[in-house]
Amino acid sequence: xxxxxxxxxxxxxxxxxxxxxxxxxxxxxxxxxxxxxxxxxxxxxxxxxxxxxxxxxxxxxxxxxxxxxxxxxxxxxxxxxxxxxxxxxxxxxxxxxxxxxxxxxxxxxxxxxxxxxxxxxxxxxxxxxxxxxxxxxxxxxxxxxxxxxxxxxxxxxxxxxxxxxxxxxxxxxxxxxxxxxxxxxxxxxxxxxxxxxxxxxxxxxxxxxxxxxxxxxxxxxxxxxxxxxxxxxxxxxxxxxxxxxxxxxxxxxxxxxxxxxxxxxxxxxxxxxxxxxxxxxxxxxxxxxxxxxxxxxxxxxxxxxxxxxxxxxxxxxxxxxxxxxxxxxxxxxxxxxxxxxxxxxxxxxxxxxxxxxxxxxxxxxxxxxxxxxxxxxx
Amino acid sequence: xxxxxxxxxxxxxxxxxxxxxxxxxxxxxxxxxxxxxxxxxxxxxxxxxxxxxxxxxxxxxxxxxxxxxxxxxxxxxxxxxxxxxxxxxxxxxxxxxxxxxxxxxxxxxxxxxxxxxxxxxxxxxxxxxxxxxxxxxxxxxxxxxxxxxxxxxxxxxxxxxxxxxxxxxxxxxxxxxxxxxxxxxxxxxxxxxxxxxxxxxxxxxxxxxxxxxxxxxxxxxxxxxxxxxxxxxxxxxxxxxxxxxxxxxxxxxxxxxxxxxxxxxxxxxxxxxxxxxxxxxxxxxxxxxxxxxxxxxxxxxxxxxxxxxxxxxxxxxxxxxxxxxxxxxxxxxxxxxxxxxxxxxxxxxxxxxxxxxxxxxxxxxxxxxxxxxxxxx
Numbered sequence: 001x002x003x004x005x006x007x008x009x010x011x012x013x014x015x016x017x018x019x020x021x022x023x024x025x026x027x028x029x030x031x032x033x034x035x036x037x038x039x040x041x042x043x044x045x046x047x048x049x050x051x052x053x054x055x056x057x058x059x060x061x062x063x064x065x066x067x068x069x070x071x072x073x074x075x076x077x078x079x080x081x082x083x084x085x086x087x088x089x090x091x092x093x094x095x096x097x098x099x100x101x102x103x104x105x106x107x108x109x110x111x112x113x114x115x116x117x118x119x120x121x122x123x124x125x126x127x128x129x130x131x132x133x134x135x136x137x138x139x140x141x142x143x144x145x146x147x148x149x150x151x152x153x154x155x156x157x158x159x160x161x162x163x164x165x166x167x168x169x170x171x172x173x174x175x176x177x178x179x180x181x182x183x184x185x186x187x188x189x190x191x192x193x194x195x196x197x198x199x200x201x202x203x204x205x206x207x208x209x210x211x212x213x214x215x216x217x218x219x220x221x222x223x224x225x226x227x228x229x230x231x232x233x234x235x236x237x238x239x240x241x242x243x244x245x246x247x248x249x250x251x252x253x254x255x256x257x258x259x260x261x262x263x264x265x266x267x268x269x270x271x272x273x274x275x276x277x278x279x280x281x282x283x284x285x286x287x288x289x290x291x292x293x294x295x296x297x298x299x300x301x302x303x304x305x306x307x308x309x310x311x312x313x314x315x316x317x318x319x320x321x322x323x324x325x326x327x328x329x330x331x332x333x334x335x336x337x338x339x340x341x342x343x344x345x346x347x348x349x350x351x352x353x354x355x356x357x358x359x360x361x362x363x364x365x366x367x368x369x370x371x372x373x374x375x376x377x378x
Numbered sequence: 379x380x381x382x383x384x385x386x387x388x389x390x391x392x393x394x395x396x397x398x399x400x401x402x403x404x405x406x407x408x409x410x411x412x413x414x415x416x417x418x419x420x421x422x423x424x425x426x427x428x429x430x431x432x433x434x435x436x437x438x439x440x441x442x443x444x445x446x447x448x449x450x451x452x453x454x455x456x457x458x459x460x461x462x463x464x465x466x467x468x469x470x471x472x473x474x475x476x477x478x479x480x481x482x483x484x485x486x487x488x489x490x491x492x493x494x495x496x497x498x499x500x501x502x503x504x505x506x507x508x509x510x511x512x513x514x515x516x517x518x519x520x521x522x523x524x525x526x527x528x529x530x531x532x533x534x535x536x537x538x539x540x541x542x543x544x545x546x547x548x549x550x551x552x553x554x555x556x557x558x559x560x561x562x563x564x565x566x567x568x569x570x571x572x573x574x575x576x577x578x579x580x581x582x583x584x585x586x587x588x589x590x591x592x593x594x595x596x597x598x599x600x601x602x603x604x605x606x607x608x609x610x611x612x613x614x615x616x617x618x619x620x621x622x623x624x625x626x627x628x629x630x631x632x633x634x635x636x637x638x639x640x641x642x643x644x645x646x647x648x649x650x651x652x653x654x655x656x657x658x659x660x661x662x663x664x665x666x667x668x669x670x671x672x673x674x675x676x677x678x679x680x681x682x683x684x685x686x687x688x689x690x691x692x693x694x695x696x697x698x699x700x701x702x703x704x705x706x707x708x709x710x711x712x713x714x715x716x717x718x719x720x721x722x723x724x725x726x727x728x729x730x731x732x733x734x735x736x737x738x739x740x741x742x743x744x745x746x747x748x749x750x751x752x753x754x755x
Contacts, residue, residue, distance in 0.1 A: 272599075276603075277502035
């Protein structure tokens with residue numbers, strides 16, 4: 001998109017806004033919204049951390065089991081038992097069985113010290129699925145059988161829970177994006193068609209969205225998820241779930257787009273496009289749809305967290321992703337029992353990243369909403 | 379392709395040597411709305427010749443715009459062409475073709491599928507239209523250049539090569555213009571309509587252009603496909619007077635260079651006097667008078683036209699007179715008066731005649747037609 005640049009001699013402020021394209025105006029306004037920018041930066045960081053680089057950030061491989069079953073979070077220490085300040089280290093763990101309570105516990109063994117290192121060697125992996133590496137962001141110098149670092153504890157199979165949260169974020173965050181993309185494609189297309197043609201088409205699309213909206217959600221999810229064959233590979237299940245979420249979510253968007261198109265199609269530019277021999281398809285998607293985009297982007301941004309939460313909820317109910325796949329929803333399943341909350345409360349560490357993701361999306365969405373209407377008063 | 383030969387058109391030698399382009403014959407457009415049927419256009423008959431400017435004047439709501447849209451088959455939803463024909467003498471003129479095509483194909487536009495391929499080729503490609511509101515006629519998300527490119531890529535064809543030189547007839551092959559060529563055309567068009575710095579303006583968004591510039595861009599879009607006719611639906615109503623004059627100059631100039639017919643719709647008598655060769659006066663969907671521009675202004679026949687001409691405010695020393703207006707109100711389109719629709723407001727009302735007899739379309743003077751009982755024997 002070419003931008004007619006204003007001469008540099010113009011003073012800043014209002015004058016600078018003149019002669020810029022719509023998107024540069026949006027960017028200009030978005031930059032002024034601190035919270036929105038913060039949300040955007042956090043989101044980029046989140047996606048880098050959880051989607052691009054979980055292998056590097058987490059100290060172990062996803063399915064690396066150990067004997068440290070349900071070990072609590074390992075404290076990273078700077079002062080040893082002699083009171084001397086040292087580089088960060090962890091103590092080795094010793095298994096104790098409380099005979100009275102009939103409980104297995106883990107206690108620190110002050111005789112064994114393992115220094116914590118940045119860029120430690122560890123399990124081999126492929127960075128971004130391409131570059132073979134074995135360097136992790138942090139780790140301890142120790143035989144994996146002897147000692148491990150669990151900054152968020154370990155689960156029932158002795159796997160590092162921090163690692164699992166990192167990997168789980170990949171599926172959970174991606175399902176939000178992919179699902180929302182599909183929702184957008186479906187909702188915008190049907191909304192434009194419905195609004196532009198009106199009449200019977202409109203009637204059909206609108207009644208269908210109403211039908212979907214009126215249908216009780218959870219039973220519908222259950223029915224659709226139950227329809228996924230059990231022998232399908234986890235990845236196929238994952239994509240089916242994305243499709244299901246998109247299929248159930250497009251109605252609201254379609255209605256919003258339809259409403260906007262109903263007013264836009266009466267604008268003279270739609271008539272002008274028609275008078276120049278444009279086909280309906282061209283008028284709909286080239287002339288009308290872009291006019292709804294600023295609105296649609298905001299709605300989409302604000303409803304991605306809904307998608308993520310829906311995945312989490314479904315997986316938690318056992319209707320979504322299934323255990324060989326690790327997502328935040330399946331991780332929450334581990335924490336779903338009273339026993340887990342009583343004895344392994346660190347399994348609730350899944351919740352903060354979910355909260356944080358939802359909040360950042362809302363911050364970004366609000367920032368975009370203000371910015372995408374550059375001619376509004378504020 | 380639907381081709382109907384119009385009985386009147388064949389071998390009709392026009393008086394002024396110009397060939398017919400559009401023949402509208404007894405056109406009727408009706409809107410079937412809840413309260414009844416509105417006859418938006420009722421029995422309209424006129425011809426437009428190549429290179430000629432046909433003016434259509436009348437009050438708001440008299441059916442001027444509906445007529446224009448009927449020609450392009452773009453009547454809004456409840457409206458329908460219920461009778462009549464619009465014969466379009468089509469010559470597929472392709473850009474780059476040296477000799478003017480002589481083969482004429484007469485198409486009845488009223489029989490075409492309004493969403494079909496043929497009418498879409500004609501829209502924009504052969505009959506272009508510009509609108510009253512330059513502010514809203516451009517899609518706000520696209521630059522001026524993009525708009526022109528769109529029309530150009532849809533309609534304009536360039537010759538690739540000539541086949542069969544040895545044969546009696548040459549066969550030309552055509553292709554659509556490329557992106558770069560379209561951009562060049564866009565810049566040229568903007569220059570032709572008098573936009574300063576067209577190389578930069580081509581990348582301007584509609585909100586960066588003034589009203590006059592936007593209307594120029596609209597004209598540039600319309601002309602970029604080299605149409606044979608331009609329908610200008612009140613193109614200068616939303617512009618101020620000085621810009622109006624510039625736009626009219628541009629249109630006249632381009633008409634002369636491109637030999638394009640213009641159907642000029644307006645309610646501004648001053649503008650039409652400047653622009654048109656021939657004028658149709660409409661009232662409540664009916665044409666009440668048709669004449670050459672000079673005849674109409676110096677010797678109006680129909681009382682409505684007379685009243686219309688009197689109600690034009692005149693510049694000059696203050697005379698103390700009130701501005702003349704036409705008596706009465708525009709009738710309710712659902713309950714039109716009997717007889718002549720203008721009779722309740724007519725100064726020449728003849729009781730017992732005008733409210734009962736529907737006047738016929740008669741030649742009141744040579745080449746000067748009117749629909750009024752005053753001229754019927």
